[in-house]
Amino acid sequence: MINLFHKNIAHGPEYVCTCCDQLWYKCSVVKCDAKQYKACSQDVVKSCLTGFKSVKATEWICITCDSNLKKGKLPSCSKANKMGFPDKPDILNLTSLEEGLISPQIPHRSGSQAFSYCRVA
Ligand SMILES: [Zn+2]
Numbered sequence: 001m002i003n004l005f006h007k008n009i010a011h012g013p014e015y016v017c018t019c020c021d022q023l024w025y026k027c028s029v030v031k032c033d034a035k036q037y038k039a040c041s042q043d044v045v046k047s048c049l050t051g052f053k054s055v056k057a058t059e060w061i062c063i064t065c066d067s068n069l070k071k072g073k074l075p076s077c078s079k080a081n082k083m084g085f086p087d088k089p090d091i092l093n094l095t096s097l098e099e100g101l102i103s104p105q106i107p108h109r110s111g112s113q114a115f116s117y118c119r120v121a
Helices: 002-008 042-048 063-070 096-102 107-120
Strands: 029-031 060-062
Touching: 029 063, 042 063, 060 063
Parallel strands: none
Antiparallel strands: 029 060
């Protein structure tokens, strides 16, 4: 069980959901295929699928957004539902650790990184 967990998180949350812009582990995303969302109006599909590509130059979608779109619903966390992340203000000049600690996208990762730093020190 622990080995499976370590295998699933070995590559970190690097997969960006095209719809909600959150970072996910591989086990939480699927390749995006607009043809699967026939229950949705084309306007909703167009507004949700941004074409953003991340790992392996592929457009990924998280299983929550995927499930909502397959049911014909607008995903509640989607950028199309005005739930996108704001850009970082230029006035913030942070180190990568500081950035990770306050990031709304990767809080658990930044926490474990901070923990690793504490253990090494
Ligand atoms: Zn999503």
